[in-house]
Amino acid sequence: MSMLTTLLEPTRGTARVGGHDIRREKHQVRSLLGYLPQDFGLYPSLSVFETLDYIGLLYNIKDTAERTRRIEDAMARVNLMDVRDRAIAHLSGGMRQRVGLAQALLNEPRLLIVDEPTAGLDPEERIRVRSMLTELGQDRVVILSTHLIEDVAAIADTVAVLHEGRIRFTGTPDDMRTAVRGRVWEVQATGPELAAIRGQYVETALQRTGDHITVRIIADQVDGREATPVEPTMDDAYIGLMHAAPATN
């Protein structure tokens, strides 16, 4: 993502964004995209509006009226109008994240890159950000990086799974689930049996109900135990991929 946003120079190879080479035409690439970094700081003494006004200038939006229009549009999209004059220092984590999203929208990008947008947010705020990204994805390409699988299920049309810098999978979330469909089971176990199950199969989840433990596993077949086949979740699919065949470049 850092390479796509021209912040990091590739050691070899290159990529093109909107037809522009990320090594040679950095300025043009930057003009095309909106970027929300994973960890970002804002200037605490500025208000929300002033922050976005500054970012608007960085986007070279010269005309004040045009800048104001885009800022208000972005604030309305991410529901920040009520706090437009509040200092950044006095915003909650969720609100800051929304300011981050708003700043990435100021140049009305056709490509939006968001890195871990829901990390550290409370459940309510996470759902709100997810909804915003889903809405934004209607008329532009959104590249979302996340470790939260449920975000992917909720937002993405296409998924790429990267592991140690290599692509493990590309396809839709459904394709991803299909890859493990028929290999996901729930097994009832007691405490002493748990270690044996873990040694034999790939565990994806565990739920304890009184003395009983329900373990969710991935396996082609389950030997010597009563196992119920279940519909795979994205978590199952992700863990299944991580334990699957070697990666492709």
Next chain:
Amino acid sequence: MTDASSASGRAPLYALARAEARIALGGTAQRVAVFAALLAGWFLGRAGGGGAGLAAITTGDAACTYLAFVAVYFLSMTAARDTALGATAMVWSKPQTTERLVAARYVGAYLQLLLLLSALFFGALISRWFHSGTLMGATAFVTQFGRAAIVLFFASSAAYALALIADTPLAGALVGLYWVVTMAGQAFLAKVYYPYYTQNLLAFAALGLFFVGFAARFYRPSRRGLSVPALWCRVLPPAGLAIALWASWITVRDGHDPLMRESPLMAEIARQDAVVEGVAPGFLLPDQHGRLFSLADAPGKVFVVGLLDPHSEEGALLLGRMRALHRAYGRFGVLPVAVCISNDTGAGATLARGEGVRFPVLTDWGSHHAPRAADASPVAGAYRVTDMPFVVVTDRRRRIRDMIEGISTYDGPRLLQSVLQRIAEEPR
């Protein structure tokens, strides 16, 4: 995909700089600093003298010495601001050119320094008016404000460039260290290395331009891709450096400093010897308007030659006394001539403007760092000055008739008696 923002052109540099300035202007630290500067100005403005000259010089000196440390700290932190706040990825992924971002950030921070400087001088001006009841010679504040603004420009640009390129505020602190060395190193450091002397301002202003251009040109060069840097940031570093070296060379060539190069003319002046009944040692020095003046230019006058330190209250008091003598006895052919002994060649002119004097106030441009006045100045050496202020009264044939030093030059009846005796013995 289309480029949504390119149609809007490029954001003006002043708008960017204004936004950069706003980032810190709203901060509590900035407000406290402005208040502290006002307060410091209030105390500096209480300096003595009949006019605003000494107060202006004292305020200018304080700004050049102490506010420079604030500038170094502030600009070093400004350079590292995005790293400290974690805003690097957000800011530097935007389609703003590196040189405009670097320049706008510097200009914004420098404007804030100018705000502090204005607060300091405003405090001094108000204090001057409050304590003396007059704003006579207040234009001296303008001169000193200009000097301090240039000095702060150099200190801030150097600190900013070093901290930016090295990506650590500690690199900027090297400039602060240089300041400490200049303050402590007068025994071994030539005058040309001092950013706060008026004669060096052109060189250090050019050096400041070099640093701004250097930072804009060489900060994150890989961020540009194949884009060519703007013309100004390609031209500014070599041009600034060349002008700085040229100006420094001129200063050394035309100056006098035993640690660098001695002027034959100043060595000649210093070789003279002042004795009572002997002819007063001659000199050819620039006055407050930049015109060269020698005693031979005013034949038949009774000279009151006062050697003074323009940074001291005693110097200001003597200049006030000479002004009074000029007003009262100028029509009898009495001509005061002040010779300012200062490493800063601009101090004498500022004091003259501040005190509103109309007689020649000369600057001994051969003054240099030395513990004793007679060693520090060729003119003071010629007049065998042991204590400042120092006054020589001559007759109309330029022969020395009286030599007065210390407090008697500006307090007590001795100087007046000496002048009255000259008028009585040699009426026009």
